[in-house]
Amino acid sequence: MKPKKTGHIHSASAEKIITKRKKAFQAKDLIQKIANGNTTALSQAITLIESTAVKHQVVAQEILKGCLPLSGNSVRIGITGVPGVGKSTFIEALGTHCINNGKKLAVLAIDPSSSISHGSILGDKTRMEQLTTNTNAFIRPSAAGNSLGGVARKTREAIILCEAAGYDVIFIETVGVGQSETAVHNMTDFFLLLKLAGAGDELQGIKRGIVEMADALIINKADGENVPAAKKAQNAFAKALHLFPPKASNWQPQVALCSALENQGIKNIWELIENYLNTVKSNQFFKENRKSQNKYWLQTSVENALKDDFYRNIKVQDQLPKLLNDLNAGKITAFQAAQELLKKAK
Amino acid sequence: MKPKKTGHIHSASAEKIITKRKKAFQAKDLIQKIANGNTTALSQAITLIESTAVKHQVVAQEILKGCLPLSGNSVRIGITGVPGVGKSTFIEALGTHCINNGKKLAVLAIDPSSSISHGSILGDKTRMEQLTTNTNAFIRPSAAGNSLGGVARKTREAIILCEAAGYDVIFIETVGVGQSETAVHNMTDFFLLLKLAGAGDELQGIKRGIVEMADALIINKADGENVPAAKKAQNAFAKALHLFPPKASNWQPQVALCSALENQGIKNIWELIENYLNTVKSNQFFKENRKSQNKYWLQTSVENALKDDFYRNIKVQDQLPKLLNDLNAGKITAFQAAQELLKKAK
Known part of the structure; x- marks a missing residue:
């Protein structure tokens, strides 16, 4: 249907x-x-x-x-990368591969910034022609909203519903330049960073900290004359990732090449994800990670509510600019300013 | 004196x-x-x-x-590295170099875990013989305390006092394995990660995320038969750091060798720090960073107070374990659990 x-x-x-x-x-x-x-x-x-x-x-x-x-019986995969990296084409290719292997796929997106543009990601469904017409795929554009907390919650809840509906692979897309990657990382089992081949070795535009979150770094558009540069980048990144401290999952992040457009390397990426799942399911990390994600979202929801409540207080709003000025002018310490604010809020 | x-x-x-x-x-x-x-x-x-x-x-x-x-007229330098990396010897060597160049040096430490052992870092002053007897050095063991927030505040306040007393270089030491590195990173102008030479290429024991914070990665104990391995590691890390997204400071993190014990490479490290300062003072990052650090600590103090208040609530303490159980048993969502807790606290 x-x-x-x-x-x-x-x-x-x-x-x-x-x-x-x-x-x-x-x-x-x-x-x-x-x-x-x-x-x-x-x-x-x-x-x-x-x-x-x-x-x-x-x-x-x-x-x-x-x-x-x-719910719960799915693999939740976070996919991030700057605009232009080919996320839609990649999702189309990897998603179609999953479905051809008997999976049911749901694609969600998290993009708080899109509240202005009303959905900049997953908006252009023409880029996912195969998936949109496939009865085993469910595609939902990103939830709108002004706060990351709100959008993240809606996405988490949509995951539960999709799982209950029998979708056993869930992709959650994000743009890799804002605040939402930590949120996506904290609601997925596997976090995949898409990067361009032939655009220099650096991760131009990507937010710092994301590389350390990634379970796989995928170099897309590794086709035609891009291939040598892509292979060179793969080699360099694989070496670099080995220098970093081991992850709690005990999984060594992988670097792989693909051409989503030419449908090359996609099967390999899915196998890589399956290898990851075998590793973290046998060492219990998969289960433990979901548990700590639950706790994280419980605490984050509580803390966001407490903060929202505090900063909505009219007395706090009145005092905050003056206190920040005094703070930057060296008239008051950050702690003293905080004490002032907390007193006002009572 | x-x-x-x-x-x-x-x-x-x-x-x-x-x-x-x-x-x-x-x-x-x-x-x-x-x-x-x-x-x-x-x-x-x-x-x-x-x-x-x-x-x-x-x-x-x-x-x-x-x-x-x-206060404010100093360079605040965060120094981290796992136990055994030679932090005390390094601080002794770099600190003595600063003092020989006309600086007044204060050394503080942040180590919330030491509340049990009563100061595991900077405790053994015999390792800093030269500094402890130097009238231009002021050494203060880590503040004790049960919460990172409390210890961090005390350290921030100690920095202000040291600056007022004319200390123009402040070292803040931390152990690199816990929660305190983010705190130290958020109270310093320059963040330095110490690593061992000849102990493999990986940053064994160091917490993930710290590498991305570092403005310099210093390979210590690069002496004797360690030299070839240290040079190899330097080369590998320099390449790896180049692959990462640029920092907000526009500073490209450097990798340098030293032997604190043999007092080699120390002058070079101080020059590296001076280069950094020239860069970030001319591009305004130095000033902007201190401003955002002020704001960070104001917000963090407020949020910690709100959280402490909430989790100290006896009704919250009563309900939390049950709600966490329900959450992990899939009986309730994290958001629903948070709503329950927030209701109870009122």
Whole structure:
């Protein structure tokens, strides 16, 4: 069945969905349909999750509770790389390979910055022609929202729903230049960094710290006259990654070449991911990592709520600019400024 | 004048200091003496800062206010590396070089874990014989404390006092295996990672993420039969660091060799630091970085206070283990668990 492309949060359309049925019945009904792999129900549930209306959230949280016991049985793969690196083509190629091997694939994106452009990633679905028309693929553009915390939560919840609907491979795409990579790293089992061949050896534009997160560094567009430069880069990066301290997973990050456009090297990358999964499932890291990710998101949600609450306080907003000035003028220490702010907030 | 070795927080000794004089007078007096470079006064003020007694904190914060306008004119250098890498010997060698070039040097350490062992770093002063007896050096063991936040604050405040006392080079030492490196990185202008030569190419034992923070990677013990291996490692690391995204400072991290024991390569390392300072002072990063560090510590202090307050709540402590269990059993999402906790805390 062709997935329904609901796009971004339309409060009006969510409204329409919800008034159709009674709430309690609706949640139960959607859970049932999602469990049966119904993509229309899956899309509707994600729309409810993305809605900021309280009544939609009530149903959404009910649906999540019902879907949770059905979730968890997937491989969650984070894919990052700067614009122009060929992420869509890569996702199309790797995704099609997965499906041809009997998998069901869901593709989500996390991109808080897109709240302005309304979805800069996964927006152009023409680049994923094969996947969009494949009944074993479910593609959902990035959730809109102003805060990374909010968008990350929606994405985490969408993962649960997709898993409950039977998708056993989940790609989560991000653009590699902002704040969202840590979030994606903290909600995936495997983190893949895409890089260009023939564009010098440096990771131009990519945010520092991302390389250390990566489980695999994939050099894309390794075709035609790019091949020698790509091979040279592969060699250099493989050596460099060996110099870094070992990861908690005990997995040695790999560097691989591919040409997503020419569909070369894709099979090899999937095998690399399977090797990783064998390693971390046998050494228990896979399970432990998901546990600590759960704890991370619990704590992050709490802390974000505490911070939001604090900085929304009008007295704090009043004092903060003055205190920052005093701080930079050397009239007050950072700790004294913090104490002042905390006093004001009470 | 030989610095007074006050060691760790002795509430009793702080008590003695404070009852000697009246509070208001005492703060003014200590500020004056610190400004004159009196190391006994400096030690006393740091002891007050480290004391948890409210009355000591009142005086300590007064002293800080008085010292702030006199602070800031130093180079703050973070030095990290696993135990056994030769940090003390390195600090002795580089510190002595600074002093021979007309600098006044203060050496502080940050090591929250040492609250158990009561100062595992800078504890063994016999390794810094030259510095401990040099009138232009002020050495202070790491502040004790149970929380990184508390220890970091004390160290930040000690930096201010040392600067007010005329120390124009401040070393802040950390062990490179725990949580304190990010804190040290966020309170220094230059971050230096010490590594062993002839111990393989990998950074065994060092925490991931530290390499990306480093402005310089120094391979110590590059002497005798270690020299060829050290040179090979230098070459490999220099190439590897070039593959990483550029730093916000626009500084390309350097790899250098030294033998602290044989006092070789030390002059070169100091020149490297001076080159860095020239770069970041002319491109304004030095100033901007200190500003964002101020903001970081203001925000971190606020957030730590909010978190501490929250997790100290008895209702939160009651519910947390159960919610974590439910979370890991897949009965509840991380966000739902967070909402539950936040509700309980109210």
